[in-house]
Amino acid sequence: MFDSSFDYCAAGKAVLQTEIEGLQQLSQYIDAQFAAACELILHNKGKVAVMGVGKSGHIGNKIAATLASTGTSAFFVHPGEAAHGDLGMVEPNDVVIAISNSGEASEILALFPVLKRQKIRIISMTGKPTSSMATLADIHLQVSVPKEACPLGLAPTSSTTAALVMGDALAVALMQSRGFTAEDFALSHPGGALGRKLLLKLSDIMHTGVKLPKVAPSALIKDALFEITQKGLGMTAIVDDNEQLLGIFTDGDLRRLLDGRIDIHHTTIGDVMTPNPTVAHPDMLAVEGLNLMEEKKINGLMLCVDGRLIGALNMHDLLRAGVM
The missing domain is CATH 3.10.580.10 (CBS-domain)
Structure with missing residues (x-):
């Protein structure tokens, strides 16, 4: 039986407040490691392969799409599929961004030895700086949040928002460092309104x-x-x-x-x-x-x-x- 007196707006605002508080502390993690990640991606000769499992996988898909649309050649590969052949999509000159809030995603960790054997550089993005992924990666981006917005503390909410924002920060910083212009953006969005305005003659x-x-x-x-x-x-x-x-x-x-x-x-x-x-x-x-x-x-x-x-x-x- 639903409680008709339940305050939906208050619940929604509480979620926003929790996630805002999580993002407010994210700025402290835009540090030397963040700059190193930007330098690594900017100067690598290959692409960026983004990996994540579950909700982190959905976030990884979005980060890869944002990178690709702002001048950084990127794609998403699912770790489970990578273990069964799709790892061939990742080449020695590529950089991997591995996302996991716990930093212990077994599907991703299983790929680390192979990636390292091919001398592929790894940037991990986790909420646990002492986790296995954080320790084994070449560069670690911390995305810790005080708590999830889910009242049970179970559904990834604040943590996935933090990872998404960190990905946006990476993409935009790289875009600006490249001098990426509106015309460049239009070339990768020819079907959009901006593409029509900047490309159609x-x-x-x-x-x-x-x-x-x-x-x-x-x-x-x-x-x-x-x-x-x-x-x-x-x-x-x-x-x-x-x-x-x-x-x-x-x-x-x-x-x-x-x-x-x-x-x-x-x-x-x-x-x-x-x-x-x-x-x-x-x-x-x-x-x-x-x-x-x-x-x-x-x-x-x-x-x-x-x-x-x-x-x-x-x-x-x-x-x-x-x-x-």
């Missing part, structure tokens, strides 16, 4: 070839309207015989034109086009193109190289590409 999303709306200046307005409707960009370019951009005509221009009672069946588009329109280079970043369109208060953009029409796009293209 206008040339990646522009309309070209038969999809590019364009007419000659001698075309009648009605023919230009047919081109606009067929290509679906809400505009058309006006080009000469050498594909040099002369002007642009948009849906907005049509509305203004009709107010002036212009005969669309007998007037050429060259007579009513907007000359010298805003253009961009195809190599411009998509986000820069968006900024240009917003600055000029336009919904479409012609892309040119040395005045020659190469492509076109509108706001809908940027929206579909996830730039907006």
